[in-house]
Amino acid sequence: MIRRTAMAFAIGLAAVVAPGPAAADPIADFYSGKSMRLVVGGSTGGGYDTVGRLLAKHIGRHIPGNPGVLVENMSGAGSLILMNYIHNRSPKDGTVMGMPTTNVLLDSKLQLPGTENIPFDINQASWIGTPAQQPQVLFVWHDTSFNTLTDLRTHRMVVGAVSTATDTYILPMLMKQILNTNTAVIPGYKGSAEILAAMERREVDAHVALLANVTAGNSHYLKDNKIRLVLQFGRERSSELPSVPTAAEWADSETDKRLFQFYGIKYEMSYPIMFAPGVPAERVAALRAAFDHTVRDPQYQADAKRIGLEVNPLSGSAMHDLMTSINGMPQDLIARLRALIIAQTQR
Secondary structure, X not given: OHHHHHHHHHHHHHHHHOOOOOXXXXXXXXXXOOEEEEEEOOOOOOHHHHHHHHHHXXXXXXXOOOOEEEEEEOOOHHHHHHHHXXXXXXXXXXXXXXXXXXXXXXXXXXXXXXXXXXXXXXXXXXXXXXXOOOOEEEEEEOOOOOOXXXXXXXXXXXXXXXXXXXXXXXXXXXXXXXXXXXEEEEOOOOOHHHHHHHHHOOOOOEEEEEOHHHHOOOHHHHHOOOEEEEEEOOOOOOOOOOOOOEXXXXXXXXXXXXXHHHHHHHHHHOOOEEEOOOOOHHHHHHHHHHXXXXXXXXXXXXXXXXXXXXXXXXXXXXXXXXXXXXXXOOHHHHHHXXXXXXXXXOO
16 A cells, blocks of 8 residues: 555655646747848948948847747838828738837827928837947048038038938038038938938038948948048047037037937937837837847847947837927927927028
């Protein structure tokens, strides 16, 4: 009886501790064999495109199930076309990510003409992360005379821009309005690559873009000293550009300084990766974790260094916190910035 009892206990214990089949991973099961899409708000060959393709090359192996990731370019209208697609037409299953241009980050606060009734709410997006925090910079062709604020006030500078809804137009116009620069802005170019080509043809003198649009997307222009960086628009000087002044430093009043600093918050989210509202929370969490692992991956970091992109990412939760700070900005500052931008379209 004792032996039979001991044997029964041993068999029961073995059944408890014996390894069973591995638990199913619903995230891996969903993504396995699938292709994801990263829809980028920049034109082919530009900085957004370059950064997007770098991320797409590496992130798939950090997502459970290891899906392929394809880049699709959807430029134009200050990324409103992209955002409308992501929020209202794309699948909400976690297979489509968006990388809009940074101007969309302030749209809900500024409520500019043409964006008051946009069919999406930026605050409902699920932020995955940004691969880099990049200042927006003003750069000029190497043989122009623009170096200082005095130069920009004395000599007429022609700036190439994408559209009046983007920072490529808004920031040069803010320079004209606030810093009293002698600036003329020509919109209508497809992207930074096209504007750089126009600078080389001497159609325009300058352009405003994210730093990586030059260092990563079109690095030969900077390496060959064909362009010169004059000004940056972040909240403070970037560690990459310690000798280049900020627009806030050139401002005459504390109010104008605060305005430039507020506008510069979004450059801490230079390449915002997001999901539309409605994507299951567990897939958002999985992509956030995959993003965090990707930007720490030595292979990713080596490729980023090779193309000239500084690895200084921001997580999805940190992006959410920055969006909260944008929404908490004083209304008088928002109203003044809105009035200045609206006035640009009336000139």
